[in-house]
Amino acid sequence: MKKHPTKGIKIQIGEEKPRLFVLPQxxxxxxxxxxxxxxxKQSVRWKKALKAVLEKHSEGGAVLKAERTMAGWTxxxxxxxxxxxxxxxSEMENGKRPIGKKMALRLAKVFKTDxxxxx
Numbered sequence: 001m002k003k004h005p006t007k008g009i010k011i012q013i014g015e016e017k018p019r020l021f022v023l024p025q026x027x028x029x030x031x032x033x034x035x036x037x038x039x040x041k042q043s044v045r046w047k048k049a050l051k052a053v054l055e056k057h058s059e060g061g062a063v064l065k066a067e068r069t070m071a072g073w074t075x076x077x078x079x080x081x082x083x084x085x086x087x088x089x090s091e092m093e094n095g096k097r098p099i100g101k102k103m104a105l106r107l108a109k110v111f112k113t114d115x116x117x118x119x
Contacts, residue, residue, distance in 0.1 A: 058095035060104070060118045065093040067111045081110045 009028035011021045023031060047054065053062050068078050068089075075089040082089070083106070091097035099107070099118045108115035 056095070057093060058098070060099040061093045061095045063117050064089075064099065064107065067107075067113070067117075068093075071111065078110070082106050 008022050008024045009031075011023065011028075011031075012018045013021070047059075050062065057065065068075070071078075073081070075093070076086045079086040079089045082103075084103075088097065092099050092103070101115070101119065104115040104118040107118050
């Protein structure tokens with residue numbers, strides 16, 4: 001049986017069922033160079049990254065538009081599924097109309113998600 005090194009670089013991949021790798025220093029340096037182009041230099045909070053979107057739309061409106069787009073529906077199709085006029089969907093997406101709890105519940109049912117996403 002091959003003996004694994006006890007010294008070197010330890011790399012853990014995964015959270016639920018983590019896998020641990022121990023590489024000798026010389027091999028780890030090559031791996032680090034290879035992975036260099038995938039390195040995340042700086043993480044940014046999602047609200048900061050989407051600041052321009054959130055200035056134009058409300059947070060719930062941005063989520064609504066994203067959900068609708070991912071579902072491949074037009075505003076007219078979503079309005080039909082929720083039982084409102086198309087302009088209501090447009091106003092909610094653009095932050096001109098708040099999304100109340102009752103509407104959030106209706107949207108959550110259509111998208112099969114948690115209603116709190118839209119609030």
